[in-house]
Amino acid sequence: MSALARLTEKVADEDDRATRDFPCRACGAVVRETVVDLGMSPLCESYVPPERQDAMEPFYPLHAFVCEQCYLVQLREYVSAEEIFTEYAYFSSFSDSWLQHAEEYAVMAARRFGLGSGSRVVELASNDGYLLQYFVRAGIPSLGVEPAANVARAAEERGVRTIVAFFGRDTGAQLRADGWAASLMIANNVLAQVPDLNDFVGGIQIALAEHGVVTVEFPHVVRTIEENQFDQIYHEHFSYFSLSTVALLFARHGLEVFDVEELPTHGGSLRVYGCHAGDAAHPVEPSVRALLDREERLGVRTLAYYHAFEESVRETKRRLLEFLIQARREGKRVVGYGAPGKGNTLLNFCGIRTDFIDFTVDRNPYKHGKLLPGSRIPIHAPEKLWEAKPDYVLILPWNLKDEIVKQLEGIRAWGGRFVVPIPTLRVW
Numbered sequence: 560m561s562a563l564a565r566l567t568e569k570v571a572d573e574d575d576r577a578t579r580d581f582p583c584r585a586c587g588a589v590v591r592e593t594v595v596d597l598g599m600s601p602l603c604e605s606y607v608p609p610e611r612q613d614a615m616e617p618f619y620p621l622h623a624f625v626c627e628q629c630y631l632v633q634l635r636e637y638v639s640a641e642e643i644f645t646e647y648a649y650f651s652s653f654s655d656s657w658l659q660h661a662e663e664y665a666v667m668a669a670r671r672f673g674l675g676s677g678s679r680v681v682e683l684a685s686n687d688g689y690l691l692q693y694f695v696r697a698g699i700p701s702l703g704v705e706p707a708a709n710v711a712r713a714a715e716e717r718g719v720r721t722i723v724a725f726f727g728r729d730t731g732a733q734l735r736a737d738g739w740a741a742s743l744m745i746a747n748n749v750l751a752q753v754p755d756l757n758d759f760v761g762g763i764q765i766a767l768a769e770h771g772v773v774t775v776e777f778p779h780v781v782r783t784i785e786e787n788q789f790d791q792i793y794h795e796h797f798s799y800f801s802l803s804t805v806a807l808l809f810a811r812h813g814l815e816v817f818d819v820e821e822l823p824t825h826g827g828s829l830r831v832y833g834c835h836a837g838d839a840a841h842p843v844e845p846s847v848r849a850l851l852d853r854e855e856r857l858g859v860r861t862l863a864y865y866h867a868f869e870e871s872v873r874e875t876k877r878r879l880l881e882f883l884i885q886a887r888r889e890g891k892r893v894v895g896y897g898a899p900g901k902g903n904t905l906l907n908f909c910g911i912r913t914d915f916i917d918f919t920v921d922r923n924p925y926k927h928g929k930l931l932p933g934s935r936i937p938i939h940a941p942e943k944l945w946e947a948k949p950d951y952v953l954i955l956p957w958n959l960k961d962e963i964v965k966q967l968e969g970i971r972a973w974g975g976r977f978v979v980p981i982p983t984l985r986v987w
C-alpha cells in the first residue's frame with residue numbers, strides 16, 4: 560500500500576470514529592439522539608499555567624446524547640477516565656459549605672443505620688477524606704477508595720485509610736476478601752464520572768454486606784433540563800441521571816432503590832438509597848414511587864423531553880451575549896467571580912474571552928495566576944475585584960450565588976451589580 564493510500568485510510572478511519580453511533584454506557588443500546596451539542600471544548604479542570612499561555616490546548620467535542628432504550632443522558636468517552644482523574648486538582652475540603660454537607664450526612668447515616676465499631680464504611684472516590692473523617696472521628700471503621708494518588712495522600716494525612724484504585728468488580732471482590740464487606744457504601748458525586756457503569760455498580764453489589772446500604776448522590780438530570788443548567792455538562796461528567804435510569808441500572812445488578820431524597824447541592828441533586836434486591840430490612844419508602852411517577856409525568860422516558868433542551872440553551876447564550884455586548888459598548892467593566900468547571904463550559908460555548916470579561920477571581924490559591932482553559936481568562940485572588948471596582952460581577956458558580964452575594968455586598972459602594980446567566984439572565 561502506498562503512503563498516500565495508507566494516509567487516506569487512516570483519515571477515513573478517524574472520520575468514521577467521529578460520526579459513528581456508540582453503545583449506551585448503561586444498557587448497551589445504540590446511542591444517536593442529540594440532547595445538546597455544545598461544540599468543541601477543552602477539559603474544564605485543565606487550568607492553564609502562565610508558562611503555557613502560548614501553547615496549544617486540546618479541544619474535544621462536548622456533545623450530550625440520550626439513549627432511546629434506557630434514557631440515560633451521556634457523553635461519549637473522548638478522554639479516558641485515567642487521563643482525567645489520576646492527577647486531579649479538585650480537593651473537596653476547600654469548600655466550607657461542602658464540609659458541612661458531609662458532616663450532616665455522616666451524622667444522619669450513622670444514626671439511621673445504627674453504625675458503630677463493628678460496622679464497615681467504604682467510600683468510593685473518597686477524595687481527600689473530607690467525608691470519611693467524620694466517621695473515623697465517631698470510631699466507625701472506614702476505608703476510602705480513590706484513584707488520584709495525590710488526593711489519597713491528603714486523606715491519609717487526615718487519618719483516613721485510603722487505597723489508590725479505580726473501583727469496579729475486581730476492587731469490590733478484593734474489599735470483600737479483605738474483610739471490608741460494607742455496612743454502608745458511599746458513592747457521592749462519582750457516578751457521573753464512571754466510564755464503565757456496569758462494572759462499577761456490579762462492584763458495589765459484590766462489596767455490599769448482607770443488609771448493607773449504598774447511597775449515591777448525583778445532580779438530577781430533571782433539574783439540569785428544567786432549569787437550563789447546561790453548564791453541568793462537561794467532559795469529566797460522562798453520564799446524567801434521573802431516578803428511573805438509576806433504578807434500572809441498580810436492578811440490572813441485583814440492587815434495589817428503597818429511598819430517595821432531593822438535595823439542593825449542585826443545582827439540585829438526588830440522594831438514592833439502595834440495598835440488595837428484596838432485602839426485607841429495608842422496605843421501599845413511598846418517596847421512590849412518588850419521584851418515579853413525577854419523572855414519568857414530566858416525560859423523562861420520551862425523546863421529546865430531551866429535544867426541547869437545545870433551543871433553551873441557545874437562547875441563554877444569545878441573552879448573555881446581548882447583555883455583554885451592550886455593557887461593553889457602554890464602556891462598562893465586567894469581571895467574573897469563581898473558576899468552577901461549569902464556568903468553563905459556559906464561557907467556551909458562548910465564546911466569551913477577555914474581550915468581554917477582564918478576569919475572574921477565585922478563593923482557591925491553586926488557581927491563582929493560571930488561565931481558564933479555552934477562554935484563557937486570567938484567574939486572580941479575590942482582592943483584585945476590590946481594586947478593579949467593576950460595574951458587573953458575573954457569578955459563574957450560580958449554585959452558590961446567595962453565599963457569594965453576601966460576601967460581595969460591598970460592590971454596591973461603587974454601584975456594582977451582580978449577574979447570573981442561569982436559569983435565565985438576571986442582573987441586580
Ligand SMILES: [Zn+2]
Binds near residue numbers: 587627629
Ligand atoms: Zn441505554
